[in-house]
Amino acid sequence: MSEFDLIGRYFAALGPERPDVALGVGDDCALLEIPAGQALAVSIDTLSAGVHFFPDCDPEHIGHKSLAVGLSDLAAMGAEPAWATLALTLPAADEDWIRAFATGFERLASAHGMRLVGGDTTRGPLSVAVQVHGLVPTGTAIRRSGARPGDAVFVSGTLGDAGLALRRMLAGESVAPELRRRLECPEPRVELGQRLRGVASAMIDLSDGLAGDLGHILRASAVGAVLELDRLPLAPQLAELVAATDDWSLPLASGDDYELCFCVPPAHIPNVERLAEALALPLTRVGWIRASAGLDLRRPDGGRLTRPARGYDHFPVADDRAD
Amino acid sequence: MSEFDLIGRYFAALGPERPDVALGVGDDCALLEIPAGQALAVSIDTLSAGVHFFPDCDPEHIGHKSLAVGLSDLAAMGAEPAWATLALTLPAADEDWIRAFATGFERLASAHGMRLVGGDTTRGPLSVAVQVHGLVPTGTAIRRSGARPGDAVFVSGTLGDAGLALRRMLAGESVAPELRRRLECPEPRVELGQRLRGVASAMIDLSDGLAGDLGHILRASAVGAVLELDRLPLAPQLAELVAATDDWSLPLASGDDYELCFCVPPAHIPNVERLAEALALPLTRVGWIRASAGLDLRRPDGGRLTRPARGYDHFPVADDRAD
Numbered sequence: 001m002s003e004f005d006l007i008g009r010y011f012a013a014l015g016p017e018r019p020d021v022a023l024g025v026g027d028d029c030a031l032l033e034i035p036a037g038q039a040l041a042v043s044i045d046t047l048s049a050g051v052h053f054f055p056d057c058d059p060e061h062i063g064h065k066s067l068a069v070g071l072s073d074l075a076a077m078g079a080e081p082a083w084a085t086l087a088l089t090l091p092a093a094d095e096d097w098i099r100a101f102a103t104g105f106e107r108l109a110s111a112h113g114m115r116l117v118g119g120d121t122t123r124g125p126l127s128v129a130v131q132v133h134g135l136v137p138t139g140t141a142i143r144r145s146g147a148r149p150g151d152a153v154f155v156s157g158t159l160g161d162a163g164l165a166l167r168r169m170l171a172g173e174s175v176a177p178e179l180r181r182r183l184e185c186p187e188p189r190v191e192l193g194q195r196l197r198g199v200a201s202a203m204i205d206l207s208d209g210l211a212g213d214l215g216h217i218l219r220a221s222a223v224g225a226v227l228e229l230d231r232l233p234l235a236p237q238l239a240e241l242v243a244a245t246d247d248w249s250l251p252l253a254s255g256d257d258y259e260l261c262f263c264v265p266p267a268h269i270p271n272v273e274r275l276a277e278a279l280a281l282p283l284t285r286v287g288w289i290r291a292s293a294g295l296d297l298r299r300p301d302g303g304r305l306t307r308p309a310r311g312y313d314h315f316p317v318a319d320d321r322a323d
Numbered sequence: 324m325s326e327f328d329l330i331g332r333y334f335a336a337l338g339p340e341r342p343d344v345a346l347g348v349g350d351d352c353a354l355l356e357i358p359a360g361q362a363l364a365v366s367i368d369t370l371s372a373g374v375h376f377f378p379d380c381d382p383e384h385i386g387h388k389s390l391a392v393g394l395s396d397l398a399a400m401g402a403e404p405a406w407a408t409l410a411l412t413l414p415a416a417d418e419d420w421i422r423a424f425a426t427g428f429e430r431l432a433s434a435h436g437m438r439l440v441g442g443d444t445t446r447g448p449l450s451v452a453v454q455v456h457g458l459v460p461t462g463t464a465i466r467r468s469g470a471r472p473g474d475a476v477f478v479s480g481t482l483g484d485a486g487l488a489l490r491r492m493l494a495g496e497s498v499a500p501e502l503r504r505r506l507e508c509p510e511p512r513v514e515l516g517q518r519l520r521g522v523a524s525a526m527i528d529l530s531d532g533l534a535g536d537l538g539h540i541l542r543a544s545a546v547g548a549v550l551e552l553d554r555l556p557l558a559p560q561l562a563e564l565v566a567a568t569d570d571w572s573l574p575l576a577s578g579d580d581y582e583l584c585f586c587v588p589p590a591h592i593p594n595v596e597r598l599a600e601a602l603a604l605p606l607t608r609v610g611w612i613r614a615s616a617g618l619d620l621r622r623p624d625g626g627r628l629t630r631p632a633r634g635y636d637h638f639p640v641a642d643d644r645a646d
Contacts, residue, residue: 022362026543027467028399028528029364029457034357039345041352042440044408044454048447076351085367087410087452117365120452124371129410129443129452131367134352144350205351220350 007093007121010102011086014116015109021083021117030117032083034135041134041141043073049126053184054169059097061184062128063104068188069207070132071112072258075193076205078142079134081112086119087129104185112190140197142262147202147221151263151289154272156189156281158235159210163254179237186258192279193260199271200262209253210286211307214261215295221263227287230300249308252297263289330416330444333425334409337439338432344406344440353440355406357458364457364464366396372449376507377492382420384507385451386427391511392530393455394435395581398516399528401465402457404435409442410452427508435513463520465585470525470544474586474612477595479512479604481558482533486577502560509581515602516583522594523585532576533609534630537584538618544586550610553623572631575620586612 012025023031034040047066049055067084074081086105090098109116114132161182168175169183188205196203202217210227218225232251234242242248264272269285276283287298297305335348346354357363370389372378390407397404409428413421432439437455484505491498492506511528519526525540533550541548555574557565565571587595592608599606610621620628 022461023464023466028396028526029366029402029455029464031400031459031464032363032365033461034363036359040355040357040363042355042406042408042454042456043352044410044441044452045443046410046412046445046447046452048412048445051445051447073351077354079352083365085365085454087367087369087454089369089371089450118367120368122369122371122374124369124374124450125448127412127447127450129367129369131365131408131410131454132352133365136354138345138356141346141352141354143346203351 007095007098008119010098011116011119014102014106015114018082018115021115024115024117025119030083032117032133037138038135039138039141041074041077041079041136042131043070044129044131045069045073046127046129055126057184059100060104063101064108064185066128066130067105067108068186068258070130071108071188071190072186072205072207074132074134075188075190076142076203076260077134077136078140078193078197078203079136080194081114081132081134081190083115083117083133084109085131086116088119088121089124089127090121091123091126142196142200142203144202144204144217144220147217147223147263147289148265149223149289149291151201151265152269152285153214153225153227153261153263153287153289154283154285155206155210155233155259155261156192156283157259158233158238158282159257159259160238160250160254161235162186162256163250164238164241166254166256183256186256188258189260189281192275192281195275196262199268200264203260203262206257206259206261208255210261211252211295211297217261217263218293218295224290224293224295225287226290226296226298228298229305231284231286233282233284248305253308330418330421331442333421334439334442337425337429338437341405341438344438347438347440348442353406355440355456360461361458362461362464364397364400364402364459365454366393367452367454368392368396369450369452378449380507382423383427386424387431387508389451389453390428390431391509391581393453394431394511394513395509395528395530397455397457398511398513399465399526399583400457400459401463401516401520401526402459403517404437404455404457404513406438406440406456407432408454409439411442411444412447412450413444414446414449465519465523465526467525467527467540467543470540470546470586470612471588472546472612472614474524474588475592475608476537476548476550476584476586476610476612477606477608478529478533478556478582478584479515479606480582481556481561481605482580482582483561483573483577484558485509485579486573487561487564489577489579490573506579509579511581512583515598515604518598519585522591523587526583526585529580529582529584531578533584534575534618534620540584540586541616541618547613547616547618548610549613549619549621551621552628554607554609556605556607571628576631
């Protein structure tokens, strides 16, 4: 048995057992049972060292984040997490690293009732691909294409914190642990996503910044939107920074927020207010959908902001992803 | 829109449309509908440059093989291919490369009625992770754990061809195109796998060599086996090489055969013979399952061969995968 086979044992039984897993890790395929009346929601994402995380990032955080980005995609459809698969590429069979990675992955998987059902561990430059599988009652998933003129636009949590953490780390500055967690250990809004079924008309998770991600909803729905900049939910540090510089690129165009942006018909707005209270999570109305195309970034004085360059100011090697 | 977004367009509609895809590429998740009475079979695999293929390998072949390895896993469960997702990591947004990759991927996907429903394209060292999804009537999937004493052991096709191609390429020797295709463009035995439902008691696909992969069946089934070496199906080149050297490592312990190894209760052996004829594919009885543990490699004179070192003699960087 090779080192890599041994390491595979860390992934043999990760996350809670589920009765719908007929066959888990250890055969050519996993076998899964989908209940009648449920659709399967799937998404795959890769995190690569030096592109999506610093190569010396705590492996526990890499384990967490590699699953969190997929959970955030499930949340954005209103789906309930079920199973994950993991394709892990490692430069060396470092057992300490893998143990920490598995710890971070498992903690988040268990918090969301998700079971790891398959994987592949190979040698190569550090990279993690995770596929998530979720269930959603047929016909109730929340797509990007359902926004209608007059809908309110909401976002959860606060914007730009992860972008600020990254900017400071790239500049070699110290970053408070709580701010760094916003970058390295985002909390996907899984429960919020499910509770917005029947409430939200369209939804997306924020991975590349509000302006760009809301833009995906606008294109898919063939509508436009107005954002009122003074309504954007900002943590104190962000609010001070924006006030001092009039630079909106962090809240509007930086990556890794992993908050949800969703549209809500006026009749459902009270449901959102109740949800915010029930989940103890800020859900802030930041604008509205209109029929005419384009995204209007409106200042408090009525003036307009030019959309900041896509702040996918991730790691240097990825800078071609900027617009 | 970034270069990588543009490149993503090559993957927007790949493979045949399927009515069970409620939502394909382009939202946070794909939405898929599983028919009643079917289980979902999933498997994820990564191919990395320099580990699983030569960095200068024809991208059309990389596209083919990255899907073929997953199709081979579906075949080994007796599952019918349905959907795939693709996590592609590229050092640069090279449109010619991606077009060729997509061509190879699509040709094989279309041949098996498989639709690409989601993906992620990022920058980094060349690596391809593919997850395949298949359907199999509930309770009929063929696992590794069902082999019973007295079952016959069969393999499809011929053994060791890919290993021979790789060995020659690593030595800088010329390789005939047909032999090279066995390494770079394996044909997964998808139809055979499905037609063995109700016939085979256990099955695995051969990715790491017959001795090791049959060993997985033996452990999962808590049985042993005898292989009769003179029955192993070898192409003429392999047969000559083995006869000249008495080195059995290629047919027994080299990677990438992507043939199926399966066990068959005696009553079903005539079905296998009929299947071989119907599919015009050699299905060769190479040994039998016995109650006592271990794998007995029997020579024609009754002597025994020591199991060759695991010939996962892939690319040099992966040499720690040898036993």
